[in-house]
Amino acid sequence: MADPTTYRPAPSSIPTEPGVYKFRDEHRRVIYVGKAKNLRSRLGSYFQDLTQLHPRTRQMVTTAADVEWTVVASEVEALQLEYTWIKRFDPRFNVKYRDDKTYPVLAVSTREEVPRAFFYRGPRRKGVRYFGPYSHAWAVRQTIDSLIRVFPMRTCTKGVYNRHESLGRPCLLGYIDKCSAPCVGRVSPEEHREIVDGFVSFMGGNTDKVVKSLNRDMLQAAENLEFERAAKLRDDLEAIDKVMEQQAVVLGDGTDADLIAFDTDQLEAAVQIFHVRGGRIRGQRGWVVEKAGDQARPDMGEEGQPDPALPALMQNFLVQFYGDAVEREKSEDAEDDAQIRRRGVDQFSRTEPKTVQVVPREILVQAMPEEAAEVTTVLSELRGAAVDLRVPQRGDKRALMETVQRNAKEALHQHKLKRVGDLTARSAALQQLQEALGMDQAPLRVECTDVSHIQGTDVVASLVVFEDGTPKKQDYRRYRIKEAAGDGHSDDVASIAEITRRRFKRHHEDKLAHPDEDDTVFEDEEVEVESTDNRRFAYPPQLFIVDGGAPQVAAAQAVFDELGVIDVTLIGLAKRLEEVWLPGDDEPVILPRNSEALYLLQQIRDEAHRFAINYHRQQRSKRMRASQLDGIPGLGPARRSDLVKHFGSVKKLREATVEQIADVRGFGPKLAQTVYEHLRVKK
Structure with missing residues (x-):
């Protein structure tokens, strides 16, 4: 493994003009190609502290032994040269x-x-x-x-x-x-x-001509009393309609566009592209790739916010995908022309039209590329005409873009599940976890907790359970945070400590399997909808995961020490770089990017996050509905909840009479009148 400082060029020797750079290994093989508006600024980012680099970028700079660059006249030329070199050298670290x-x-x-x-x-x-x-x-x-x-x-x-x-x-x-x-x-x-x-x-989209011709011939055959031929043409039209129904119109007639969207995590990106020709979806493609180089960034942004690497990913995809498509089309045309010449032009000529224009007039993207003007210029040159590159804002195109994004999200989810979906992969994942964490046996039961809130309000947590690498949903739990909530700010560390304490307070009783009337779920808590009862946990886990880094792990370990839990392995999984933190360790454990163990940990963490988010939304929705009843004398939280539950919504409660309100359990005529009058005033 090379030390990047041994081949780092002097900053003053690197030009500030746009250009393309190549990293080479000790055998002079090109392992990565990139481009930059400012070569000095971009190359300098590769030679910072290794711990601050994305794992894929860290692996690339430690594999390389030299870096060289070529200055070009413009950013458009840099895009074109980068694409050419990627095609020529096929670098292992490029997407x-x-x-x-x-x-x-x-x-x-x-x-x-x-x-x-x-x-x-x-x-x-x-x-x-x-x-x-x-x-x-x-x-x-x-x-x-x-x-x-x-x-x-x-x-x-x-x-x-x-x-x-x-x-x-x-x-x-x-x-x-x-x-x-x-x-x-x-x-x-x-x-x-x-x-x-x-x-x-x-098949290339010229359907109207065929349909009109068949209709004309069918009518002509009927006029000539050729009923058998007319019936055949009618059946042909039905067959044509059946094919066209499979490609429903999604945009206005004549619209030629490609729609492109990504879904990403810290390590990988899924891209989906929908080809719309003549207003119909003619095809769909999808890829899942590892993020690398300029696209590999440690920061994923806030929850629900776009990946900061998305513009770079989009730019790389647009240039590479359409560049390859145009090259392939030219190659096929040249081969066809050569075939025609070999057979003789007089015998027949190639009259079939193009299937589709490989670069359409309109390219709709989820996010604009980093250098949108330069990318548009490259695409226009590839097409030989102007290309409209933009993000759809409203209407049918925006709705279709949301569909493409959902497909990308599902593709990434399925990709993650695929490797842990079969017994062999799950067994390998558990074995790798045992070795990486130094456990005595494979963690057949794994539990993971995650906290969800918005600026410290409606703080909730989830706890999910996996056995033999698959979810055990009847053991899922969800909690409303008590000790860390209510002060108007979030304290994830305190929340993790509270959940860990509430989960393991009966750890020793669970191990002995003694009946216990008390339960893991508190009286004011609700069990996961997939649970059928409030039974305690059958037995403790071998591995307990908290969502977070060293502070969260330290808080959970303090609870373990307090409760005397010594037979459960505790780790934290940090979102930033998918680092695994062990209690008391200064450095995290980095699992290989393509390991089954990392895929399993990601799946468990994502499931805990999904479950916590769903519960948080439910609690927030309840609070917002009940808040409309705040300030009514004599109406506490329990009675507010009873009212909303009885009538189904505050809107229906407003329409109720005093007598109907008084029918609710715990409400007398006086309190019902008070509620009735206050709702009329607020209305």
């Missing part, structure tokens, strides 16, 4: 948005003499047109089955085609008119190419 290998697509082999349509999943190949991606494999096959009624092109494999060509008779699809049977000469290759052109044109 790479590889072609999606998970989504199926509909493919047309335009390079073949007799092209075919087929289902495909995998890396892109030259000489093949791709449509999609689709969300499910059955959607691709259903689309092909519907469209070959209208465009009876070949769908069989090369082996099947050659066999029927030698037999001199078509396959079943040829007999039922779902294939024009070029294998037996029913149509010539040129005629089949025209059918393929129509299929590609339709």
Whole structure:
């Protein structure tokens, strides 16, 4: 592992102009490429205290052995050169948005003499047109089955085609008119190419022309008393409609746009892109990548606030994704043209239109990139025309952007669950935790607590339980904080201490499994909605996690010492860099970024956070409803709660008569009249 100070250039030797820089390892291999408006400022940020760097950035600067840079004339040139070098050197620490290998697509082999349509999943190949991606494999096959009624092109494999060509008779699809049977000469290759052109044109978005043509031919056939042909054309139209229904209109007709959104955590980022062509969603793609380099920042901002690294992530994605798309499109076009020349231009010409413009007129993003003007210039050059890059603020486009963001959030969540969702991964995670924390045995039962509040009000906490790496929701608990609340400010450390004390006050009794009428949940507390009763915990955990760093762990350890708890391992998980803190240690334990143990800890912490947030919102909503009844003489918290519970809402209570209020348990005519009059005054 290299010491960055050994190769750090003198600050005065680094120019302040825009440029692109490369970090190289001891073997002179390029391991990271970046760009900067000011090279001196950007490179200086890499040579600060290692403990202040993101783990991924720390690993990069300690792997590197040298850094070099190239000055360019403008920030646009820097963007272009950065993209070129990333493509050329394929640096291991750069974020790479590889072609999606998970989504199926509909493919047309335009390079073949007799092209075919087929289902495909995998890396892109030259000489093949791709449509999609689709969300499910059955959607691709259903689309092909519907469209070959209208465009009876070949769908069989090369082996099947050659066999029927030698037999001199078509396959079943040829007999039922779902294939024009070029294998037996029913149509010539040129005629089949025209059918393929129509299929590609339709899939590329030119649907109106096909629908109008079929309607016209159907009406003409009916006028000529060709009822069988008219019926077939009617069925073709129904097949076309069925395909088009799968791509519902989401924006105004003629809208060509891509919508891009991210969801991130401290270590990774999920990106989703929706392709809208002609107002319809034509495809969707998604990636989950590790944050690295300029995108890897320790600070995630306040809860609910955007990730500060989002502009850098967006900029990197836009340049890389559309640059790759344009290069791939040019490569496929050149290959197709070469194929045409080999077969002879007089035999047939390539008349199929483009599937879609790879860089649309409008690109809608969740957040503007860091250098929005320069990125817009690069995208416009790639498209050959102006590109409108912006954040949608209202209307249908804003609503669709929220859908894209939800997809990104779900993709990141599913990515986290995937690695701890199977038995092998869970076993590995528990084994890694045992080794990293020096435990005598794997932590088969893990509990985690988190605190939620807004500026010290409605302070609540959650406690979630995982057994064998999976949630045990019947043991979830939630608490209203007593000792640390009510002073108008938050004290997470005191709250953690209170929850730890309330959880472990009967630790020794739980271990002995003696019946105890008292319960973990206090009288004024509510049990998690997924719990069925108020039973005490069946047994204590092997591992107890608090959400926070060294101060929170120290507070929980003080409670452990007070209660004599010595057989439970205590750790804290800090959000900033996903550091694991042990009691009394000056330095945190850093788990490998790709370890199963870290994924499991993140899942447990996120579940505790989710549960605490939900309970906090519920309590805040209750308080806000009940606050409208404040100041009524003789009406305490219990009676306020009874009123709201009886009528369902304050609004319905305002509409009630004195007699209806007096029917509530504990209310007499005098108190009911007082409530009635006060509500009328406030109204």
